[in-house]
Amino acid sequence: MAVPADNRVRVIGVSFALLCISLFLTEYSSRNPALTRLGSAAINEVVAPLQSGARAVSNFVSGVWKGYIALWGVRAENRKLRARLAALERENLLLNEFKIENKRLRELLDFKNSVKIDTVTADVIGFDATNWTAQISVNRGYRDGLKVGMPVVMGHIVVGQLSIVGPGSAKVLLASDHTSGIAALVQKSRARGILEGSGTALARLKYVVKQDRVRVGDRIITSGLDGVFPKGLFIGTIDSVNRDSEGLFQDIRVRLALNFNRLETVMVLTGDISRVDFSTVLSGEGHE
Structure with a gap:
């Protein structure tokens, strides 16, 4: 698009005038340096606050940005540390489980090696x-190889006996069950009785005559006379004795040695129990 001639003339005229003014100011400044410094100072007084404000704003924005970046980095590092801590806690939990399981299996192996009878370990x-x-x-x-009536133990401690047996699983009637009855023996005095479950951690030792001396803390073991459990397995300890009860027998409560709610692995005695006497290998330990 063509520019009109009068506009070109106007542009040339303005450019020439600005050039002349620039030359004049340059010449004047060179002859009057004090006035130039005064003008520069005046301009600096006006511009300085603006520069200072701009610098403050710039520093503030820079600080906020750096703080945000730093905070983001800290948060990211915190997330990594938390993830690492969780992983270490899981590893520690697994190691503790392996340690507990290893101890339990070692105890069962030691028990199996200490007696001459066939066994089957079950979870x-x-x-x-x-x-x-x-x-x-x-x-x-x-x-x-499991059959109904076989005794079940945890080391040298009575658990119960098999009540139902299927192809690949079975049920164990615990010593704490109401229908459980175990021929028992007070280890110290050799007094005999029948240990009857009550559904709790306290069982009842029945048919111990008042003439027999029994005390709180005495250990109760299997007598082997019921044909189910071999002799000498640990059952529990006497918790209370009442000789003033009616009838011929004492009222004796026995605290069972095992907490059945914590059982994880047991051992079924599948061999001939009549050939084993655990009282010869029972070392006096008890399990809570």
Whole structure:
């Protein structure tokens, strides 16, 4: 698009005038330096606050940005540390579980090596959910040689006996069950009785005559006379004795040695129990 001639003339005229003014100011400044310094100072007084404000704003924005970046970095590092801590806690938990399991299996192996009887180790896979019976389920059955009535132990301690046996699993009637009855013996005085479960951690030792001397803290073991449990397995300790009860027998409460709710692994005695006397290998230990 063509520019009109009068506009070109006007542009040239303005440019020439600005050039002349610039030359004039340059010449004047060179002849009057004091006036130049005064003008520069005046301009600096006007511009300085603006520069200072701009610098403050710049520093503030820079500080906020750096703080944000630093905070973001700290948060990211914190997330990494928390993730690492969680991983270490999981590793520690697994190591503790392996340690506990290793100890439990070593105890079972030591027990198996200390007696000459065939055994089958089984893991507990379930607990009876009702209040009517005290039973647990294990992951072994008749395919593994298990039969109803076989005794179940945890080391040298009585757990119960097999009540139901399937192909690959079985139920164990615990010593704490109401229907459980175990021929028992007071280890110190040799007084005999029948240990009857009550559904709790306290069982009742029945049919101990008042003439027999028994005391709180005495250990109760299996007598082997019921044909189910071999002699000498640890059952529990006497918790209370009442000789003033009616009748011929003492009222004796026995605290069972095992906490059945914590059972994880048990051992079924599948061999001939008549050939084993655990009282010769029972070392006096008890398990809570």
